[in-house]
Amino acid sequence: MTVVVVEEDRDRAIAVVDAIKDTAECDVYVIGNSSALARKIAAHDPDIVLIDIDNPTRDMLEELTLASGPLERPVAMFVSGPAGGLAQTAIEAGVSAYVVDGLAPDRIKPVMDTAIARFRMVRQIRNELAETRRALEERKVIDRAKGLLMKAKGIDEDAAYALLRKTAMDQGRRVPDVAEALVTASGLLG
Known part of the structure; x- marks a missing residue:
């Protein structure tokens, strides 16, 4: 499995990568800057994308919509706190899991599993439709x-x-x- 982690803080990125590698055997790539996110994600063609961001912006969610192209991979977004109406916008952009209170290393595996399961369910429903x-x-x-x-x-x-x-x-x-x-x-x- 290939995982892309979008994390600007280097130390947190290292902690996230370590936590992922402790729970699953996979290739992990870190994107440290969210500009041109769609292109950077597409370059790795990941099985899942984990995004850890304090306050997502509408621009970032638009990039995410492009990156999920549309809805071709599960995306889990970890945010530090409630971001107004952005949770709904994130789900519409293709986010499979939207987790408030940031990315805790011990929650990564269950959130990844949930995001993948939800993504597969939604994809099946879309295919049936x-x-x-x-x-x-x-x-x-x-x-x-x-x-x-x-x-x-x-x-x-x-x-x-x-x-x-x-x-x-x-x-x-x-x-x-x-x-x-x-x-x-x-x-x-x-």
Whole structure:
């Protein structure tokens, strides 16, 4: 596992790296300056990012949104105290764990585990949502294609679907792809 730690204080960075290496076998890289954060994080392509900062700014969270690109890796942010409405902004930027009261070495492993678990859960939900949206769009196209066939050939819905399915099998294509081609062709002819 590759971990990137964003920590400006050198002594704290050393303590964090030591704590991480004590709890898990991994490669740890420290970024000591948060300017151009997205580029620096991307250069290491980490499995998780730990950010320890006293008071996160909106600019830093925008950089983080770019760095999490969007939401391609878990990010745990440790802040020293409540930062107004920035917790919500941090979560929207892709932070998987937002921990107030700073980064304590003995809490690193449980927070990392939680951030990774939450990230995986959110990613699974996003993938399921994308798949559901794709299936719904395909269903809409198939329904439009069936309607075109029913009107053009004077057949019922079951016969229209059977024709789409037979054409798809004959051409070695998926039914939604054949339906899309029919709807597109109809649009060009209409």
